Amino acid sequence: MLVSPVSHERYDGPYALCQTEIFWSERYAFLASVGYQLRVRYRPDWFPSWLATGKDPEDCEDSACNSEVNAMDATGQDGQRVTIRVVERGKTEQVMEHLEKRDQVSGSEDRYCVPFLDFLHDPFLVDYDLMITPYLRPFNDPGLTNTSHVVDFVLQTLRALAFLHANQVAHRNIQARNIMMDASSLYPMGHHPIRLNSARDGTTSAVLMNRIRRPVRYYLVDFSRATQFEPGEYPFVVYKRGQDWRLPERTMPPRRMHIDAFKVDVYHLGRLYESAFLRAGEAQYPEAGWPLASLEILVASMVHPRPEMRLPARGALLMAQYVFSKVNVPPCTGIWRTPQPPVMQHPRRVALSAAVIMTDYLVTELEKLASEPGALELQQPVLDVCPPDFFASSFSYWSALAAACIVGDKCSNSFDVLSRS
Numbered sequence: 001m002l003v004s005p006v007s008h009e010r011y012d013g014p015y016a017l018c019q020t021e022i023f024w025s026e027r028y029a030f031l032a033s034v035g036y037q038l039r040v041r042y043r044p045d046w047f048p049s050w051l052a053t054g055k056d057p058e059d060c061e062d063s064a065c066n067s068e069v070n071a072m073d074a075t076g077q078d079g080q081r082v083t084i085r086v087v088e089r090g091k092t093e094q095v096m097e098h099l100e101k102r103d104q105v106s107g108s109e110d111r112y113c114v115p116f117l118d119f120l121h122d123p124f125l126v127d128y129d130l131m132i133t134p135y136l137r138p139f140n141d142p143g144l145t146n147t148s149h150v151v152d153f154v155l156q157t158l159r160a161l162a163f164l165h166a167n168q169v170a171h172r173n174i175q176a177r178n179i180m181m182d183a184s185s186l187y188p189m190g191h192h193p194i195r196l197n198s199a200r201d202g203t204t205s206a207v208l209m210n211r212i213r214r215p216v217r218y219y220l221v222d223f224s225r226a227t228q229f230e231p232g233e234y235p236f237v238v239y240k241r242g243q244d245w246r247l248p249e250r251t252m253p254p255r256r257m258h259i260d261a262f263k264v265d266v267y268h269l270g271r272l273y274e275s276a277f278l279r280a281g282e283a284q285y286p287e288a289g290w291p292l293a294s295l296e297i298l299v300a301s302m303v304h305p306r307p308e309m310r311l312p313a314r315g316a317l318l319m320a321q322y323v324f325s326k327v328n329v330p331p332c333t334g335i336w337r338t339p340q341p342p343v344m345q346h347p348r349r350v351a352l353s354a355a356v357i358m359t360d361y362l363v364t365e366l367e368k369l370a371s372e373p374g375a376l377e378l379q380q381p382v383l384d385v386c387p388p389d390f391f392a393s394s395f396s397y398w399s400a401l402a403a404a405c406i407v408g409d410k411c412s413n414s415f416d417v418l419s420r421s
Contacts, residue, residue, distance in 0.1 A: 011048060015063040017041070024072045024084075027130075030123045035077040036084065036132065039064075039193075042072075061202030064194040073135055073193035081135035081193060082117065087224055089129045093119050095169060095226045096131070102167045112160030114180070114219040136180035139218055140276065141196055146212055150277055151324050154295065156218045158317040161265055164220070165313045168229040170237070170261035171220060174268035176276065178222045185214040227261060235261045246271065248305040263307040266316055270302025294323045 010017065010025075017025060025042045032038075040046060041062040050057045057063040066072060070086040087093070096116045103113070118132040144150050157179060164171055171178075183191075191206040192198040199206045229235050236258040239249060247267065249259045278296055298320050304310050311319055 010044075011046065013048070015048065015057050015065065017046075018065060018067070020069050021066060024066075027123065031074060031084070031130075034120060036074040036082065037076075038072065038074050059203055061192070064192065064202055066194055076117075076132075081190070083133050083135050085131045085133065085222075086122070087129050087131045089121075089127050092131060092223050092226070093129060095223050095228050098228060099164070099167060099169060103163075112156060112163055112217075112219060113223075114221045133221070134182065135193065136219060136221065137183040137191075137196065138177070139179045139181045140176070142186070142208065142211065144277075149211065150295065152215060153218060154273060154298070154320055155317070155324075157220075157269060158313065158320055160218070160220045161269055162313040162317050165235075165262050165265070168231060168233065168235070169223075170227045170229070170235055171223065171225070171265050172227055172237070172261055173222055173225040174220075174265050174272065176272055178220060179272070180219055180221050182217045182219065185209070185216055186211055237261045249307060260307055262312060263310050266302050266310050266313055267307070270299045270310075270316075274299050274303065298323050 010022075021042065024038060025044060025046070028038050028042050028044055039062070041064070046062070048057070048060070049055070049062050050060045053060075072084050074082050074084055076082050093116075096113075099113050100115065114133045114136065116131055116133050120130040120132070122128045122130055139153065144153060161171070161174075186209050187206055188209060189207045190200045192200055192202040195202050197206055197208075198204065227235075227237060239247075239259045247259075247264060249264070273295060278299060298316070301311050301319055302316055
């Protein structure tokens with residue numbers, strides 16, 4: 001936990017500043033001097049407004065407490081909301097600058113890694129910097145309640161991960177809190193940074209626009225654990241036991257404790273899709289039908305217990321585009337009201353569908369390779385998508401799984417089918 005090096009006599013009653021908020025209060029004057037204004041709550045001489053007015057503290061903006069350990073909202077000189085994050089000096093800035101340069105070289109208007117606006121040296125802690133980024137909101141608040149929302153989220157996040165890996169960067173901390181969205185299109189009047197459903201004043205309700213016709217941009221954030229590899233370097237990192245109990249690689253013998261960081265990123269992103277949409281799907285989206293079934297096919301190829309059988313990020317993106325092309329989802333219009341197709345009701349049939357589509361997809365890729373000059377040599381950019389032995393081994397695996405599913409034992413879900421194969 002961050003601890004402030006300075007202390008002041010301050011209000012310590014109900015709704016008082018917590019220790020992490022005191023950290024930011026001590027930097028109020030410094031941030032104001034460089035153009036970033038914290039909320040009135042963090043003024044060194046702050047005194048609760050409700051004690052003077054007699055109002056309920058919940059009806060006062062300055063009672064809103066920020067529980068984030070290393071992040072704080074602020075307002076820039078242009079009036080735009082920003083986020084200030086505490087990062088380790090040097091490492092995060094180096095990764096962000098590398099991605100910024102590569103993004104400029106690509107010339108694409110699409111950006112999927114949060115841009116940084118500034119890096120400031122912390123005035124008290126010599127080993128830390130303050131990174132300024134645009135203010136973003138949790139990706140699932142408000143929730144994704146439309147077919148096109150989920151498809152757009154999956155495609156954007158896969159493009160972001162493919163961009164990272166193509167530039168030799170492993171995120172290494174893929175989780176729900178590290179994928180956020182620019183929701184300015186949904187809240188044209190703005191909203192409070194802590195009371196997310198309130199307007200800027202923190203008391204009245206925010207104006208929320210219809211998400212169907214106002215697409216949002218999703219970003220990967222928090223590169224504190226990211227690793228940048230040299231061009232041509234294999235993305236191997238040392239796995240520390242106890243680091244992630246969910247990772248299948250943790251059960252590998254000690255000689256294989258050097259794991260592929262890119263495949264770990266793919267695994268965690270697949271698990272995020274599973275927990276956010278599949279495991280919650282029956283309760284939240286009872287009539288989702290084909291979209292969830294198609295997503296399960298994609299996830300099955302991303303969370304395979306054998307890392308060599310997982311698609312790389314670029315391959316997962318191509319697979320997502322291929323799988324979702326089988327679902328009739330007009331952009332920004334398709335409400336989840338299609339009935340559950342009978343063929344997808346049995347978990348073994350979901351795995352069978354995954355195997356059949358994967359096999360069909362791999363055949364398509366092999367045909368593309370065969371039609372290209374020098375395809376057998378597997379030169380770039382093919383190696384950027386899949387390793388040299390991926391197509392052959394994956395084709396054998398998924399085609400065998402398709403046959404096994406037809407006569408296989410009963411399983412609780414399609415992931416059990418995959419793990420038993």
